[in-house]
Amino acid sequence: xxxxxxxxxxxxxxxxxxxxxxxxxxxxxxxxxxxxxxxxxxxxxxxxxxxxxxxxxxxxxxxxxxxxxxxxxxxxxxxxxxxxxxxxxxxxxxxxxxxxxxxxxxxxxxxxxxxxxxxxxxxxxxxxxxxxxxxxxxxxxxxxxxxxxxxxxxxxxxxxxxxxxxxxxxxxxxxxxxxxxxxxxxxxxxxxxxxxxxxxxxxxxxxxxxxxxxxxxxxxxxxxxxxxxxxxxxxxxxxxxxxxxxxxxxxxxxxxxxxxxxxxxxxxxxxxxxxxxxxxxxxxxxxxxxxxxxxxxxxxxxxxxxxxxxxxxxxxxxxxxxxxxxxxxxxxxxxxxxxxxxxxxxx
Amino acid sequence: xxxxxxxxxxxxxxxxxxxxxxxxxxxxxxxxxxxxxxxxxxxxxxxxxxxxxxxxxxxxxxxxxxxxxxxxxxxxxxxxxxxxxxxxxxxxxxxxxxxxxxxxxxxxxxxxxxxxxxxxxxxxxxxxxxxxxxxxxxxxxxxxxxxxxxxxxxxxxxxxxxxxxxxxxxxxxxxxxxxxxxxxxxxxxxxxxxxxxxxxxxxxxxxxxxxxxxxxxxxxxxxxxxxxxxxxxxxxxxxxxxxxxxxxxxxxxxxxxxxxxxxxxxxxxxxxxxxxxxxxxxxxxxxxxxxxxxxxxxxxxxxxxxxxxxxxxxxxxxxxxxxxxxxxxxxxxxxxxxxxx
Numbered sequence: 001x002x003x004x005x006x007x008x009x010x011x012x013x014x015x016x017x018x019x020x021x022x023x024x025x026x027x028x029x030x031x032x033x034x035x036x037x038x039x040x041x042x043x044x045x046x047x048x049x050x051x052x053x054x055x056x057x058x059x060x061x062x063x064x065x066x067x068x069x070x071x072x073x074x075x076x077x078x079x080x081x082x083x084x085x086x087x088x089x090x091x092x093x094x095x096x097x098x099x100x101x102x103x104x105x106x107x108x109x110x111x112x113x114x115x116x117x118x119x120x121x122x123x124x125x126x127x128x129x130x131x132x133x134x135x136x137x138x139x140x141x142x143x144x145x146x147x148x149x150x151x152x153x154x155x156x157x158x159x160x161x162x163x164x165x166x167x168x169x170x171x172x173x174x175x176x177x178x179x180x181x182x183x184x185x186x187x188x189x190x191x192x193x194x195x196x197x198x199x200x201x202x203x204x205x206x207x208x209x210x211x212x213x214x215x216x217x218x219x220x221x222x223x224x225x226x227x228x229x230x231x232x233x234x235x236x237x238x239x240x241x242x243x244x245x246x247x248x249x250x251x252x253x254x255x256x257x258x259x260x261x262x263x264x265x266x267x268x269x270x271x272x273x274x275x276x277x278x279x280x281x282x283x284x285x286x287x288x289x290x291x292x293x294x295x296x297x298x299x300x301x302x303x304x305x306x307x308x309x310x311x312x313x314x315x316x317x318x319x320x321x322x323x324x325x326x327x328x329x330x331x332x333x334x335x336x337x338x339x340x341x342x343x344x345x346x347x
Numbered sequence: 348x349x350x351x352x353x354x355x356x357x358x359x360x361x362x363x364x365x366x367x368x369x370x371x372x373x374x375x376x377x378x379x380x381x382x383x384x385x386x387x388x389x390x391x392x393x394x395x396x397x398x399x400x401x402x403x404x405x406x407x408x409x410x411x412x413x414x415x416x417x418x419x420x421x422x423x424x425x426x427x428x429x430x431x432x433x434x435x436x437x438x439x440x441x442x443x444x445x446x447x448x449x450x451x452x453x454x455x456x457x458x459x460x461x462x463x464x465x466x467x468x469x470x471x472x473x474x475x476x477x478x479x480x481x482x483x484x485x486x487x488x489x490x491x492x493x494x495x496x497x498x499x500x501x502x503x504x505x506x507x508x509x510x511x512x513x514x515x516x517x518x519x520x521x522x523x524x525x526x527x528x529x530x531x532x533x534x535x536x537x538x539x540x541x542x543x544x545x546x547x548x549x550x551x552x553x554x555x556x557x558x559x560x561x562x563x564x565x566x567x568x569x570x571x572x573x574x575x576x577x578x579x580x581x582x583x584x585x586x587x588x589x590x591x592x593x594x595x596x597x598x599x600x601x602x603x604x605x606x607x608x609x610x611x612x613x614x615x616x617x618x619x620x621x622x623x624x625x626x627x628x629x630x631x632x633x634x635x636x637x638x639x640x641x642x643x644x645x646x647x648x649x650x651x652x653x654x655x656x657x658x659x660x661x662x663x664x665x666x667x668x669x670x671x672x673x674x675x676x677x678x679x680x681x682x683x684x685x686x687x688x
Contacts, residue, residue: 039433046426170447172471255422261447269420310430316414
């Protein structure tokens with residue numbers, strides 16, 4: 001009975017969710033404060049921006065590609081939004097920016113302090129994210145270049161551009177209307193939840209209920225078959241990267257608002273978390289496989305793991321070791337699960 | 348099966364988003380006094396020594412220390428501090444990535460009513476309350492550069508000054524640059540135009556940029572580093588150019604820096620470095636801990652105090668009297684060259 005239960009759990013699509021629940025339950029025995037209201041609010045606040053990134057990455061992974069430039073899109077869009085919205089810039093820090101005297105002044109940008117600053121700033125961030133995604137998509141689809149190389153190069157280029165535009169300075173004094181996106185709540189529910197909920201709903205509808213969604217999976221499984229079947233593969237690939245850029249910009253909005261500043265180095269250590277969460281959630285690196293729920297499970301597991309490690313009184317050097325070991329264990333369980341599934345299908 | 352899945356997902360989401368409704372704002376506080384010490388990579392000797400002084404003092408007082416390394420990621424540090432608050436720590440000490448993120452993190456601690464101390468890298472503004480211990484970097488740099496300027500006067504010609512600038516998002520770097528510039532501007536008869544080399548506090552960046560600057564300005568004969576950690580990079584660039592010379596040798600580049608670490612101690616003793624601005628690390632660590640522990644004891648939730656370390660400059664002229672006041676010199680004296688690699 002017990003063995004069958006474990007086997008069913010292992011073979012279930014929801015394996016990572018069960019793993020997260022078991023992990024949380026075990027942690028609760030040793031650290032009951034992990035279930036405190038404050039910590040659940042922390043988990044929530046950490047989860048939604050990461051999920052936005054994983055959702056974007058998922059679309060590209062389904063296509064059989066990868067988007068390494070998501071973190072540089074975050075940095076670039078954070079800087080773009082920060083420059084447009086800030087109400088104060090220190091000339092000592094910013095006078096060497098190439099935009100000083102053109103777009104930037106000690107009072108910020110020409111729209112700083114107006115009612116348009118926040119909406120235009122956010123729109124500019126989203127547009128910048130989609131633009132970088134478009135460039136990536138065009139290079140992959142039209143230029144037939146490997147996604148890994150294209151997005152690696154754009155990661156380097158746009159990270160550098162973000163640093164160049166600000167001369168590596170952080171942009172403070174963002175308006176309250178923007179920063180509340182990262183810190184504001186409706187009752188106990190953070191704004192970021194609603195933002196990412198909309199994003200997840202769009203992703204779910206597109207993947208599950210539209211022809212476009214079926215094209216994504218078809219291209220990821222076999223691009224040649226898709227071409228023969230009349231799927232507009234180039235447009236699908238471009239759309240995938242544009243959506244990834246859009247999601248990275250959404251995550252950038254949430255992280256920048258939370259930190260209350262535009263940062264040219266925003267997210268530079270996040271890439272492994274994003275790809276790790278996607279893969280642990282069950283989204284295949286080889287394309288053709290992915291679900292919004294799996295993205296959620298993967299992000300949830302990652303956030304829970306990081307949170308737990310932050311709470312344990314481990315020596316600081318042990319934290320990455322434990323994190324790596326737990327991820328390895330999760331990956332091993334996933335491999336075991338895949339083997340069992342394969343055997344079951346054969347049987 | 349589908350129903351079961353949706354129940355699990357709904358429970359997980361509901362627990363996360365509605366966590367704040369039913370539970371208290373503070374986690375269950377551990378019985379023992381605990382302090383979260385959140386820092387960025389301990390990339391320089393100054394931070395390593397500061398980390399050691401703080402953790403050892405706390406542990407010796409029977410305080411549980413929750414050490415967190417954010418690996419130069421301000422967002423991660425914010426998450427770590429939030430987790431520590433949820434765990435119910437009694438106090439927080441941070442070495443922030445930069446002054447801007449310090450403002451946000453201090454604000455989080457203020458909101459939660461947990462006293463917070465900021466070690467040596469001050470918040471970009473004073474909008475939130477914290478115990479901040481910071482060296483008077485402008486004055487310390489000015490003292491060191493003034494001595495270097497005296498040496499430049501003896502050259503009998505204008506010197507070409509170069510400064511290795513730290514991360515200007517960090518107030519320490521801004522103040523050190525300002526101290527340097529104050530002296531240069533006061534002595535227009537002594538100096539040609541200043542060459543500024545950005546380092547971002549990163550050794551690799553520093554070496555690459557310094558190499559490029561020395562190629563295009565071979566006449567540089569006056570170098571000030573905003574952190575003593577850059578001396579190995581300065582040596583690596585100057586040595587092949589035949590410019591790593593002792594004081595008094597023809598072609599000696601007038602050298603100085605700030606921090607007062609063991610490398611500076613070694614090269615001052617060996618006669619390569621003219622002066623170094625010294626932060627009193629042990630005083631800073633002690634002052635921060637004393638004030639934070641006092642606030643915890645008194646139940647103060649948002650103590651607000653800026654403590655300044657006046658520092659001093661160790662020069663070739665006052666080395667005999669003041670060398671042992673420099674923390675790096677003590678390390679060098681205790682551990683020998685191993686402390687000054």
